[in-house]
Amino acid sequence: MKKIYYVLSLLLISLGAWTVMAAEDQCIACHTGLGDAPSTLFKKDIHQQKGVSCADCHGGDRTADDPDKAMSKDHGYKGVPKGNNIIKACINCHDNADKMKTFGSSLKTNQFKLFATSVHGGTSLDGAEWVAQCTTCHGAHGVSPVASPSSPVYPTNVIKTCSKCHSNPQYMKQYNPSLPVDQLEKYHTSMHGKLNAKGNTEVAECASCHGSHNIYKPSDARSTVYAIKLPATCSKCHSDAEKMKKYNIPTDQYEKYAGSVHGKALLEKHDVGAPACNDCHGNHGAMPPGIESISNVCGTCHALNADLFSSSPHKKAFDQRKYPECQTCHSNHAIVPATDALIGVSQGATCVKCHSPQESSKGYEAAKVMRHLLDTLSASEQSAAAIVEDALQKGMEVGEAKFKLRDVHQARLESRTMVHSFSVPKFQEVIDKGMKVSAEVSHEGQGALDEYRFRRYGLGVATGIITLLSLLVYLYIRRLEKK
């Protein structure tokens, strides 16, 4: 019995409150009668539900039933807020944590602060207002919480919302003529876009990577898609094993990448030229590169290697067997600096994965020869460098030899590139070039060392003169004192 009373009284109270509010807010009462769009939309608006009135944004007297009185300037009526006044109307509450609490909201109140520093917080064409206003993305009278599917910034909707401007070349070129407007189009081709189109709200959409209120240019170091920060941004989801489980893809890419030659260059040395996730996978059109296209992707930077590979016998062999090109030998995310150990037939060499002395022995032999040549050049370079250093420490002039040593180094690096031709004669040519210069350097260094030893002969002569002279002086003294 008690329970029924309780429920009844609650119902009564709420009904009462509704009637009181309805009775008090004349704006909505009157405008509903007019049947205009704003009032219709506003009924579904989160603000309306929380007790925000039209007058809170538009000004005027909500209690007056006379329209002239209600919408008179004397009563603070502002009409439709224009330009920055929109944001000012919103932040009246949204910038104020205390006010937000009175509506029972636990939303953050820093949106405007973030927005003001963002690219959209810049000045618009006429210079009088910010580029975007709250309403640009969130809508005006039918505002829903972000988590509500009816919100324009809901994951499946935000694509359209952003592209309203960003896919409009006419509009975009007013601000940044060089900024592409094909993001949406590319996005649709990406795995993210395809899943998003199917209603998946988990996959990355615009805001997942670019942020929402605090969107910066990708070249801005604060941006979440700034080269150095991008891998972390992608890994927010891609390193989350829980999230990735149902897509059946690995989650160790970031970890591997961070330890790779690229990851170290980017994340540790801050070389923004080093590739981040998007440089191989694309950004808006993110997809794993196809097996045949890997050498093209890597070849955007490693052009020589890619060219050599493409004209090598391996190209065909790899394609036939569906081996991913560069990746087969160098791996992908965990790519480490290539060492000479990669080639050859010893343990740890990659060639022996396919070539064995029994099958495809030609390749086996070639690998063996190439490794041997590489080792020879490397040893020759080291010994030449040691001779030069020795001579230098002995105070000999070996500037020329030291200078030439650079050419040996260069030939060795070139030979490492030339490996990708997988042709022994071509490889040998570069190695020979290096060996020749290395021999010259050794010769010059040795010459300097010989010169250093020759100094001792010079000293021998000087010491001889001095010793002889000493002897003569001694004899002279003897004679002198004998007298």
Next chain:
Amino acid sequence: MQDPIQQSKRDFLKIFVGGGLFSLLGAIIYPIISYLKPPVQAEAEVKSVNAGKIASIALNSGQIVKFGAKPVILIRSPQGDLKAFSATCTHLSCTVQYKSDLGVIWCACHNGKYDLNGRNVSGPPPRPLDEYRVIVKGEDVLISKLA
């Protein structure tokens, strides 16, 4: 009176001592004179080098100039401007060269490319090349470090 043999021996000795002292002097003075001769590279650290006559540098060409122990690439653009950069690639320290057909500074090791302002524009180089100052003094082209 002294023994004539003794006399002659003493003179003999005297001449030898004198001669010895002279050759000693020579052995001391020779290194000193050589030391005083200014060495080919006149200063401990190279501040500038002469890259040759301007007339001998063709348009749209590049050449490596030895700047102390480091190579510098001197480039004459098709328009005739002279520019000089460190010729050490910022990727793995190979020596770069000028590609006249592409109008870029090119590194043969990994196909790194720099534009004619030394900026890394393609390939693996992480940083631009350091620029050197080119001064044309009469006929001569001088390269010096930027202050």
Next chain:
Amino acid sequence: MKKIYDWFNERLQLEDLVHFLGKKYVPIHSHSVWYYFGGISVFLFIIQVSTGILLLLYYKAGEDQAFESILFIMSKVQFGWLIRSIHSWAANLFVLSAVIHMFSVYFEKAYRKPREMTWVTGMLMLFLLLGFGFSGYLLPWNELAFFATKVGTDIMGVIPVVGKPIMVLLRGGEEVTGATLTRFFGFHVAVLPGIFTVLISLHLIFVQRQGMSETEEFSNTPENEKGKMPFFPNFLLRDLLLWLLVLNILAILAVFFPWELGHKADAFASAPAGIRPEWYFMFMFQSLKLIPAKILFIDGELLGILSFGLAFALWLFVPFWDRKTAQGHRNRFLNYLGIFVIAFILLMTIYGWLS
């Protein structure tokens, strides 16, 4: 020859000088050999001045040039390696011969009246010599020199009241920097040589005025039994012979044991292992290391430094407090003290090298 001599003689009365030299005699006795170390020191001084001037032609003081310029001297300048090597080796031989000279004078009691001033100027020169060594060591601006200087000047800073200002004065700031290098360069090539030249002139004038000191034994032998040798040409020729010998040793050392350059100093690198001072500072360095940190409320290191200071002062003024020798008695105590000091220095130096 005769003509040239006459020409000069007419104007400068060289005869007087020759006459003076001809009448100068050097006593001959069992300890005569020690007389030569003074001459060797003078010879090494001349070598240091001439090679020093030669080095000055190419050396550049400065944090970013000192090391490079020495490298340049050694590899690009003809015979630069030889000049530098000789300068470094001669510096060490100079200290050695000066120390031997000093001890020989000490044990012969040659400092007694009337030669007190000769002793004092000699001792001051020995101190200056150590200053030369200390300042010259830093000039190549290599790693070892940098940290040795750091440690050496740190020790200076321990002395109460005056230590810190002296350290800052020496370093040209709180730390060993390029400013220290220019300062040390100034000391090494201008300040110290200036004072040294004055002292060596006085020292030599004193020796010429007063003649060679004779040992007590020698003084007591009857006049007609005293062995004497004319200074010119006999003694001078012997000097020449020794100089040639020293020159030979120097040349051999310079060529077979070229002075190494090491690696350029880096103020931010951690100190390399095996930082040790030049050998002639080793005994002090080692004793300071061995002194316990605290001795009766007094800082051990401070006590050590003060004791060394006191010892040097006592040593410097030995002619003034050695009453016994002055009265013509034998002062055995001083002989034992001298032997103790030599033993101490040798022991500490060897210990320092081994540890």
